[in-house]
Amino acid sequence: ELKVEQNPLFLSMQEGKNYTIYCNYSTTSDRLYWYRQDPGKSLESLFVLLSNGAVKQEGRLMASLDTKARLSTLHITAAVHDLSATYFCAVRWGGSEKLVFGKGTKLTVNP
Amino acid sequence: GAGVSQSPSNKVTEKGKDVELRCDPISGHTALYWYRQRLGQGLEFLIYFQGNSAPDKSGLPSDRFSAERTGESVSTLTIQRTQQEDSAVYLCASSLQSGAPGLGYFYEQYFGPGTRLTVT
Numbered sequence: 001e002l003k004v005e006q007n008p009l010f011l012s013m014q015e016g017k018n019y020t021i022y023c024n025y026s027t028t029s030d031r032l033y034w035y036r037q038d039p040g041k042s043l044e045s046l047f048v049l050l051s052n053g054a055v056k057q058e059g060r061l062m063a064s065l066d067t068k069a070r071l072s073t074l075h076i077t078a079a080v081h082d083l084s085a086t087y088f089c090a091v092r093w094g095g096s097e098k099l100v101f102g103k104g105t106k107l108t109v110n111p
Numbered sequence: 112g113a114g115v116s117q118s119p120s121n122k123v124t125e126k127g128k129d130v131e132l133r134c135d136p137i138s139g140h141t142a143l144y145w146y147r148q149r150l151g152q153g154l155e156f157l158i159y160f161q162g163n164s165a166p167d168k169s170g171l172p173s174d175r176f177s178a179e180r181t182g183e184s185v186s187t188l189t190i191q192r193t194q195q196e197d198s199a200v201y202l203c204a205s206s207l208q209s210g211a212p213g214l215g216y217f218y219e220q221y222f223g224p225g226t227r228l229t230v231t
Binding site for chain 2: 004041042043045048088090097098099100101102103104
């Protein structure tokens with residue numbers, strides 16, 4: 001069974017600082033997603049990573065994938081308050097369409 | 112066009128009652144997915160449809176849960192004899208198709224706003 005672990009689960013940081021969220025998964029997959037969820041809202045897709053070494057950047061967020069280590073990172077650069085949300089990684093499991101999600105990282109960016 | 116819609120947005124029901132949750136996917140999306148999100152948790156996969164058939168029902172937690180899809184459009188998730196542990200947000204997503212359309216390509220899942228179910 002595929003397991004997806006994120007850490008940290010809670011992250012409080014100051015504006016302007018950098019930090020990284022980690023996502024480890026237990027078995028081979030061909031697709032890794034990062035989503036953002038604001039309180040009471042649905043999920044917003046941030047990145048889809050398809051291959052080893054893939055790196056994608058959007059604004060202050062950058063995601064990377066190491067399929068050999070089964071590790072993805074979401075790096076936050078010079079955080080701003082608007083980035084406060086819960087961030088989930090999700091991995092497609094084998095040949096199915098099932099996405100297995102991590103428990104999420106609740107990010108709070110303080111002024 | 113419009114995104115994925117779900118109804119009702121909130122549902123409070125008494126333990127033991129049946130509930131039906133509805134999902135309207137994006138027009139033209141043949142794949143449809145149901146997930147459950149318990150408070151403070153990630154999403155749990157329940158079931159997915161390709162067209163009107165359900166190739167993967169492995170996430171349905173018990174035989175009290177069932178889902179159907181008609182006309183490659185609307186889907187209904189039914190929970191019979193609800194229990195308090197069924198309280199969660201139920202999210203629906205749709206995508207153009209399922210599977211891998213080719214190396215380096217994917218079909219993105221678009222999520223609806225969810226139905227918050229509270230069983231008292």
